[in-house]
Amino acid sequence: MWSQELWLVGQIVLLFLALSFLYWVVFKRIQWRSALARTLTERVRVWAYLLIPLVPFAWGLRQPAFAVQESARFAENLRWFAEFAFLLVLGIFLVEASSVLVFDYLFAIRRRIDVPQILRSLARSIVYVLLFFFFFPRLFGWQDIAGLLTSSAIVSIIFGLALQETLGNLFAGIAMQMSRPYTAGHWVKIGAYEGIVEQTDWRSMTIRTLYGDRISFPHSLLGKMEIHNYSLPSPLHARTVRVGVHYRHPPSKVEEILLHCTRGTPGVCAQPVPEVWLSAYQDFAILYTMKFWIEDFARYPAIESEVMRRVWYHFGREKIQIPFPIREIYHHAGDALPDTRSDDARILKDIEFLQVLTDEQLRTLAERLETQVFARGEIICRQGEPGETFYIIKNGQIEVAAHDGQGGMTFKRTIGPGDFFGEISLMTGEPRNATVTAVEETAVLTIGKEDVRHLLEENSQLADHISHVLVLRLQQLEEQRLLHAQSTSQNVTTQARRAESLRREFLARMRNFFSY
Secondary structure, three states: OHHHHHHHHHHHHHHHHHHHHHHHHHHHHOOOOOHHHHHHHHHHHHHHHHHHHHHHHHHHHOOHHHHHHOOOHHHHHHHHHHHHHHHHHHHHHHHHHHHHHHHHHHHHHHOOOOOOHHHHHHHHHHHHHHHHHHHHHHHHOOOOHHHHHHHHHHHHHHHHHHOHHHHHHHHHHHHHHHHOOOOOOOEEEEOOEEEEEEEEOOOEEEEEEOOOOEEEEEHHHHOOOOEEEOOOOOOOEEEEEEEEEOOOOOHHHHHHHHHHHHHOOOOOOOOOOOEEEEEEEOOOOEEEEEEEEEOOHHHHHHHHHHHHHHHHHHHHHOOOOOOOOOOOOOOOOOOOOOOOHHHHHHHHHOOHHHOOOOHHHHHHHHHOOEEEEEOOOOEEEOOOOOOOEEEEEEEOOEEEEEEOOOOOEEEEEEEOOOOEEOHHHHHHOOOOOOEEEEOOOEEEEEEEHHHHHHHHHHOOOHHHHHHHHHHHHHHHHHHHHHOOOOOOOOOHHHHHHHHHHHHHHHHHHHHHHHOO
16 A cells, blocks of 8 residues: 555656656757747747646546545545646647747748738637637536537627727738738838837737837727838838028039038938939028938938038038028127137148248238038048148048058048148149048138139249148158058158159149149
């Protein structure tokens, strides 16, 4: 008697330990690399854990050693409960495992069909209902299946009337998933709301807006609304920005500037190419529309802001006016603007090749200077492009970088207020030998070709002095470039001859460029 019971207890304990060890190996020890295996173990892990005590318990109650107490009412109820719990957990375990194998392997991997989550949930629900009607009558000893189905039908009608709206959402959701107007991760516009689709369940679809808000739409309502999908058939999405310009500016020039600002903005796609067109003649301005394409819809406010910011800076440099709406005219005598000509003249006096000018000539040149402001990250001039403008940094910082023919960088440095660049292109007409980019918002003073021509006609010594300074600047540039490649040494005589040759060459180029 006692030996049989002890043997039964030992068998139950051994079975429990064996199942526990198997659970530890499968769900904890082995690091599954397959996505299917990870999904399968994650889905059935809880139910497998519940089967560890249920299987030994139900098995022990079925053994002959337990038959001694079988006549007791408690033993019968205990056996019934153990079998019921075991079948319930085992059924859920098999349904969930089959769901993963069918939807995540057979459809997703073998046939490459992504079954919507709502259809997966519906299929599992149907299987659970069928298992309920198959096992429960046998488990509880119900013989009158027809009566059970009849009463179930009546109950179903009552519940159907009570859950009419819920069922409407369910079937509307199924219809939406069949037509697939969106999937998780798509950017959509529904009514007045724009957001990314986060999830779809049997009742509703949830989006997260750019402001971080979560909005849920019931499927029954969603089926009656217009859905704008920004992610189909591709993530490319067109945006438009409008700007008004004064009537005095030629449309061809304005359109060229707007295209330049749009193409150089980070986040704007090169293909399809941006477009600009004249939209309307308004009361106080000509309205232009810029159309460009983006791929990252979540960043469209930042991209549009950058486009408009570059337009403002470029319009300021080109003296293009964005007019105010014409409503009423006020005459306001504001404070007089400070006279910056003396400050600009002092800045010019520090420039090496302008030091031979008299104070009067410096003041005259300062009156002809123009101030241009560049935004952070904006290219002031590009290597290889023609240029007839000389720049003096008034405030801010810029980066000067030169590249070789293979795209490698040969020279790079950062300069600030008081420094200058562009003198070689200004004096000889040669293409720019470096690309200059604003590191931060930078204001520069500009000198044009005609300003220098006027100075050369008035000061005969200026040409010789400028050519000498340009040679020194060019030698410094070459030395800095050589630091990126290899060091070299030349004797003083060779360097002097080279400098004199370059000076004459620059002087000849200047005379040819300025025709004097």
